[in-house]
Amino acid sequence: MSAQVNRRIVLAARPHGDPKESDFAVVEGPLPVPGRGQALLRNILVSLDPYNRIIMGNANSDQPAIGIGDPMFGFTIAVVEESDHPAFAVGDHVAGMSGWQDYAVSDGTDLRKIDPDAAPLSANLGVLGMTGLTAWVGLTKIIEPKPGGTLVVTAAAGAVGTAAAQIGKLRGLRVVGIAGGSGKTRHLLEDLGLDAAVDHRAPDFARRLAAAVPDGIDTVYENVGASMFEALLPHLNLKAQFAVGGVMSQITRTEAFEGPDRLPDLLSAVMYKDLTIRGFSVPDHFDSYPDLLAELAPALARGELRYAEHVVEGLENIPAAFPEMFQGRVMGKMIARIG
Amino acid sequence: MSAQVNRRIVLAARPHGDPKESDFAVVEGPLPVPGRGQALLRNILVSLDPYNRIIMGNANSDQPAIGIGDPMFGFTIAVVEESDHPAFAVGDHVAGMSGWQDYAVSDGTDLRKIDPDAAPLSANLGVLGMTGLTAWVGLTKIIEPKPGGTLVVTAAAGAVGTAAAQIGKLRGLRVVGIAGGSGKTRHLLEDLGLDAAVDHRAPDFARRLAAAVPDGIDTVYENVGASMFEALLPHLNLKAQFAVGGVMSQITRTEAFEGPDRLPDLLSAVMYKDLTIRGFSVPDHFDSYPDLLAELAPALARGELRYAEHVVEGLENIPAAFPEMFQGRVMGKMIARIG
Numbered sequence: 001m002s003a004q005v006n007r008r009i010v011l012a013a014r015p016h017g018d019p020k021e022s023d024f025a026v027v028e029g030p031l032p033v034p035g036r037g038q039a040l041l042r043n044i045l046v047s048l049d050p051y052n053r054i055i056m057g058n059a060n061s062d063q064p065a066i067g068i069g070d071p072m073f074g075f076t077i078a079v080v081e082e083s084d085h086p087a088f089a090v091g092d093h094v095a096g097m098s099g100w101q102d103y104a105v106s107d108g109t110d111l112r113k114i115d116p117d118a119a120p121l122s123a124n125l126g127v128l129g130m131t132g133l134t135a136w137v138g139l140t141k142i143i144e145p146k147p148g149g150t151l152v153v154t155a156a157a158g159a160v161g162t163a164a165a166q167i168g169k170l171r172g173l174r175v176v177g178i179a180g181g182s183g184k185t186r187h188l189l190e191d192l193g194l195d196a197a198v199d200h201r202a203p204d205f206a207r208r209l210a211a212a213v214p215d216g217i218d219t220v221y222e223n224v225g226a227s228m229f230e231a232l233l234p235h236l237n238l239k240a241q242f243a244v245g246g247v248m249s250q251i252t253r254t255e256a257f258e259g260p261d262r263l264p265d266l267l268s269a270v271m272y273k274d275l276t277i278r279g280f281s282v283p284d285h286f287d288s289y290p291d292l293l294a295e296l297a298p299a300l301a302r303g304e305l306r307y308a309e310h311v312v313e314g315l316e317n318i319p320a321a322f323p324e325m326f327q328g329r330v331m332g333k334m335i336a337r338i339g
Numbered sequence: 340m341s342a343q344v345n346r347r348i349v350l351a352a353r354p355h356g357d358p359k360e361s362d363f364a365v366v367e368g369p370l371p372v373p374g375r376g377q378a379l380l381r382n383i384l385v386s387l388d389p390y391n392r393i394i395m396g397n398a399n400s401d402q403p404a405i406g407i408g409d410p411m412f413g414f415t416i417a418v419v420e421e422s423d424h425p426a427f428a429v430g431d432h433v434a435g436m437s438g439w440q441d442y443a444v445s446d447g448t449d450l451r452k453i454d455p456d457a458a459p460l461s462a463n464l465g466v467l468g469m470t471g472l473t474a475w476v477g478l479t480k481i482i483e484p485k486p487g488g489t490l491v492v493t494a495a496a497g498a499v500g501t502a503a504a505q506i507g508k509l510r511g512l513r514v515v516g517i518a519g520g521s522g523k524t525r526h527l528l529e530d531l532g533l534d535a536a537v538d539h540r541a542p543d544f545a546r547r548l549a550a551a552v553p554d555g556i557d558t559v560y561e562n563v564g565a566s567m568f569e570a571l572l573p574h575l576n577l578k579a580q581f582a583v584g585g586v587m588s589q590i591t592r593t594e595a596f597e598g599p600d601r602l603p604d605l606l607s608a609v610m611y612k613d614l615t616i617r618g619f620s621v622p623d624h625f626d627s628y629p630d631l632l633a634e635l636a637p638a639l640a641r642g643e644l645r646y647a648e649h650v651v652e653g654l655e656n657i658p659a660a661f662p663e664m665f666q667g668r669v670m671g672k673m674i675a676r677i678g
Contacts, residue, residue, distance in 0.1 A: 061611055225610070226603035238620075244610045250603055259598015264565035264589055266602055270618040271564070271583045272400055277616040279609040281577075 006031050007315055008071045008101035014057045017254045018326045023056065024072070024319035034105040039085045041078035041094065041104045047125040048312070048322050048334040049074065049159070053251050060250045073099040075130055077114070077121050079339075088113065095124050100318060102339065112289075119300055126333035127163045127307050128296060130282065135163035136292045137285040138221055138243035139171075142278045145241075147172035149218035154228045155248055156197065157184035157308075159333040164221040164245070165194055166305050167296070173219075176212045178228060180328050187331055192306050206231055219243070225250045230262060233269055242277040252326050308332025345370050346654055347410045347440035353396040356593045357665045362395065363411070363658035373444040378424045380417035380433065380443045386464040387651070387661055387673040388413065388498070392590050399589045412438040414469055416453070416460050418678075427452065434463050439657060441678065458639055465672035466502045466646050467635060469621065474502035475631045476624040477560055477582035478510075481617045484580075486511035488557035493567045494587055495536065496523035496647075498672040503560040503584070504533055505644050506635070512558075515551045517567060519667050526670055531645050545570055558582070564589045569601060572608055581616040591665050647671025 005028050012025040034040045052074055057065030066072070076098040080088050085108045088094060094111040098104035114124045126132060145151050151168040155161045156177025165188070168175040176196045177188040185197035196212035198205065209231055216237040222228075225247025269275055299305040310330045312321040315338040324330055344367050351364040373379045391413050396404030405411070415437040419427050424447045427433060435450040437443035453463045465471060484490050490507040494500045495516025504527070507514040515535045516527040524536035535551035537544065548570055555576040561567075564586025608614055638644040649669045651660040654677040663669055 060607060063611065222606070225606045226600075229602060229606075244606055247603070247607045247610050250607045253603070256599035257603050259600055260595035261565075261598055261601050263568060263601040263605055264586070264592070264596050266605065267561070267564045267568075267583055267616075268399060268586045268589045270616055271586050272402065272618070274618045274620050274623075275616075276618075277606075277609055277614075279611070279613045279615075281613050284613075 004031060005029070006101055006103045008099070009315065009318055010069050010071050011056055011066055012068070014065075014068065015053070015252075016058055017252045019053055019056060019252070019323045021319045021323065024322075026316055026319070031103050032105045034082055034084060037084055038105045038107050039080050039088045039111075040082040041076075041096065041098055041106055042081045042339055043076045043078045043098050043102060043104065044337065044339040045077040045122055045125060046100055046315070046318065046336040046338055047075035047129065047131070048318065048325065048336060049131070050246060050248055050251055050325065052322065053326065058254075060253050071099050071101060073097060075125055076104075077124055078104070087111075093121065095129060100315065100336075102315060119297060122309055122311075122333070122335050123300060123307070125335055126159065126309065127166065127300065127305060128293065131159045131333055132163045132167075132296060133285065133289060133292055134160050134245050134282050135167055135221070136296070137280060137282060137288060138245045139164060139167050139219075140291075141285060141288065142243040142280045143219050143241035143276065145171065145173050145219040148174070150174045150176060150213055150215055151219045151221065152176045152178065152213065152217050152232060153221045153223070154178045155223035155246070156188055156194070157331045158223060158248070160245055161221070161223050162188075162192060162307055162332055164223075165192060166307065168221075169193060170295075170299055170304060174215075176217075178209070184331055187308065191308060200228065200231075210235065216240075221245055224248055226257070229266060233265070236269065236273055236275065239274045239276070242275065244277065244279045310334045312336040314338060343370060344368070345440055345442045347438070348654065348657055349408050349410050350395055350405055351407070353404070353407065354392070354591075355397055356591045358392055358395060358591070358662045360658045360662065363661075365655055365658070370442050371444045373421055373423060376423055377444045377446050378419050378427045378450075379421040380415075380435065380437055380445055381420045381678055382415045382417045382437050382441060382443065383676065383678040384416040384461055384464060385439055385654070385657065385675040385677055386414035386468065386470070387657065387664065387675060388470070389585060389587055389590055389664065391661065392665065397593075399592055410438050410440060412436060414464055415443075416463055417443070426450075432460065434468060439654065439675075441654060458636060461648055461650075461672070461674050462639060462646070464674055465498065465648065466505065466639065466644060467632065470498045470672055471502045471506075471635060472624065472628060472631055473499050473584050473621050474506055474560070475635070476619060476621060476627060477584045478503060478506050478558075479630075480624060480627065481582040481619045482558050482580035482615070484510065484512050484558040487513070489513045489515060489552055489554055490558045490560065491515045491517065491552065491556050491571060492560045492562070493517045494562035494585070495527055495533070496670045497562060497587070499584055500560070500562050501527075501531060501646055501671050503562075504531060505646065507560075508532060509634075509638055509643060513554075515556075517548070523670055526647065530647060539567065539570075549574065555579075560584060563587055565596070568605060572604070575608065575612055575614065578613045578615070581614065583616065583618045649673045651675040653677060
């Protein structure tokens with residue numbers, strides 16, 4: 001990487017279904033030049049999220065997609081290289097939305113200064129970042145898990161899933177994670193300390209799930225978006241609550257799901273079991289970020305908040321690595337270290 | 340009807356799917372004899388509700404069913420004929436749970452004295468009774484419709500549907516009813532004063548629905564339990580809220596619904612549109628009944644709360660009439676006048 005060149009990853013082709021390496025291109029250009037009141041940022045960490053797939057288009061979402069040739073945007077940790085902004089000094093570490101590129105300019109509206117000594121830098125993209133906020137808002141402002149109750153987290157080995165599971169543990173819940181493969185369930189049990197972990201690929205998944213929730217299910221943090229519902233249904237306690245934080249199984253879907261139609265069963269369960277099912281938009285809750293920090297930063301410092309990361313080395317390796325997230329091959333928060 | 344004979348309707352056979360006349364039997368027995376602290380009641384009105392189908396069994400519900408030969412229970416309006424209960428005097432009118440029979444005894448725990456001059460007696464089974472409470476709770480304690488917003492009511496010509504629609508109108512909502520058949524939609528517009536009514540049997544239903552909700556849909560009072568969801572989805576505003584008060588289409592279902600599976604689409608919509616979907620159990624909200632009365636009784640007296648009734652004459656005609664509810668042939672609250 002030359003100091004005079006800015007590499008950026010752009011959308012080369014709109015994916016159908018899972019993203020692939022050739023959907024991206026790395027292009028080089030001159031360093032951006034900050035204007036009045038702006039700062040020049042050198043990105044050092046890039047957050048790789050399901051959200052990035054959504055903005056590529058064809059994602060069963062009504063969120064807007066970027067255009068072919070447009071740069072991929074996303075959350076980043078950067079160092080301020082030049083600054084004409086009063087709040088940000090050269091050498092400051094900042095979290096922002098600088099995208100998949102080496103350098104960016106910002107007018108500061110997307111930036112938040114971070115203390116590199118308070119927590120590992122990458123945690124500011126994970127459990128102390130948007131990933132953590134997605135989990136925290138769901139469990140704090142959308143549903144109301146009661147201490148001692150059973151929280152089930154789907155896609156529990158994913159970035160938001162591990163954060164939700166850890167927040168659940170911090171708050172005294174019995175946390176049961178569902179994930180695909182014994183490597184993930186072992187990780188959830190041994191590294192993250194969940195109360196139980198169930199492999200949804202196991203042939204006796206239903207039996208294992210039943211054994212993992214002897215007192216039924218009180219709350220669900222849902223990241224998958226469908227496939228688990230039928231399995232969870234018999235175990236839902238009256239007034240069970242779902243926070244729908246993600247619909248990972250939907251993002252890359254290209255065909256309608258085969259029948260039977262389970263929607264009527266869901267609505268019956270909603271009625272007969274007094275369920276509450278709620279979605280939410282994280283940007284509506286950005287003002288909760290200080291509350292998240294107040295709860296989670298001390299817990300992280302005390303070692304009570306464990307997390308895993310999947311680190312990609314080098315901006316140039318993102319196009320090959322990002323698709324792995326959709327193949328179930330990533331545990332924890334996926335991050336690229338680029339500088 | 341001899342004064343010395345009590346006729347009661349019992350379950351003769353468990354229905355599969357829609358109920359039919361032969362699922363019931365009318366049996367005669369002696370008048371029940373009230374014991375200490377009890378009252379003898381002569382039923383004059385019997386409420387006929389989807390709930391009655393559920394207790395017959397095979398109803399896609401985990402609510403308990405009654406046994407073959409057991410008397411059908413249900414809500415009633417009765418006159419006190421004898422009383423050893425301090426709160427109820429001979430001649431009092433009471434609402435209770437005396438079931439499908441001419442006479443009953445009660446220890447008073449299920450009874451509520453009603454003023455026969457304050458409102459038509461039958462309204463105490465409808466908009467001022469459990470039907471009304473089911474609608475009122477959904478629109479008051481489960482979701483929060485804002486004045487001026489658009490409320491869609493499914494099965495809007497049914498008992499709970501008409502009540503929900505009327506409460507919505509009282510509160511300044513734009514109320515759009517969905518019902519099957521032009522007779523029902525005309526009734527909703529002309530007799531009940533809804534802002535729009537859409538016939539879901541019309542071949543151009545989707546177009547008519549779109550025209551009826553030019554500002555989108557903010558809240559839904561759902562009585563059907565599935566089939567309308569796909570049609571409503573494109574019109575749901577961000578943060579739309581569903582109260583699931585009934586799943587009529589499910590009660591008599593005997594087979595799985597054909598695919599495609601719409602459950603994933605529902606969960607995607609929950610996430611991307613920040614939907615809230617909530618069920619509730621009316622018995623949890625019996626303590627709200629005085630609040631309902633305070634709002635609805637004066638409105639009824641002022642003529643601002645319109646309702647329709649479908650009256651069956653005679654206890655002996657209930658077995659033939661009740662199945663009509665499941666054939667879409669009943670508008671408004673179904674009641675049997677038996678004494």
